Amino acid sequence: MSRQLSHELEVNVPASEAWELYGKLRLAKLLVEEGSVVEKIEVIEGDGGIGTILKKTYAPGSHGFSVQREKFTKYDNEKRMKELEVLEGGYLDLGLSLFRVRFEIIEKDNDSCIIKSTIEYDIKEEAAANTSYVTTDLVAKIAEIAKNFLVKNKATRNAE
Numbered sequence: 027m028s029r030q031l032s033h034e035l036e037v038n039v040p041a042s043e044a045w046e047l048y049g050k051l052r053l054a055k056l057l058v059e060e061g062s063v064v065e066k067i068e069v070i071e072g073d074g075g076i077g078t079i080l081k082k083t084y085a086p087g088s089h090g091f092s093v094q095r096e097k098f099t100k101y102d103n104e105k106r107m108k109e110l111e112v113l114e115g116g117y118l119d120l121g122l123s124l125f126r127v128r129f130e131i132i133e134k135d136n137d138s139c140i141i142k143s144t145i146e147y148d149i150k151e152e153a154a155a156n157t158s159y160v161t162t163d164l165v166a167k168i169a170e171i172a173k174n175f176l177v178k179n180k181a182t183r184n185a186e
Contacts, residue, residue, distance in 0.1 A: 062171075080097075107130045107131075
């Protein structure tokens with residue numbers, strides 16, 4: 027059984043600036059520095075493009091699991107989109123057979139954009155009764171952290 031959830035957050039910075047953060051590994055570093063969601067991220071392989079494999083250790087109490095390995099499976103610089111799939115741990119340990127997240131930076135105008143996060147997942151039949159643990163809470167929190175960082179950096183640049 028396949029399902030999909032989406033979250034959108036408007037950010038008052040140009041899409042190119044948001045993509046600089048989301049496009050490679052800068053967002054991963056920011057999440058570790060911020061600390062409320064992710065405690066540690068190890069780059070197993072790659073540079074943030076297709077084929078990059080990360081091992082994420084989530085901060086205690088931030089989520090229903092502690093570790094997951096994920097791989098970037100799609101990356102489109104022109105469309106400002108990248109996609110990752112969980113390889114092991116995380117939601118797969120909770121009864122899903124697929125957990126994929128797509129991040130898109132959508133230009134709204136010259137000075138604002140939308141961070142769109144889409145979750146696609148497949149549920150094993152025996153786990154179908156309880157899917158309430160799959161929400162957009164985590165991607166929403168990540169988008170909020172990114173927004174705060176981007177807006178703060180824009181304000182700092184404008185003050186110079």
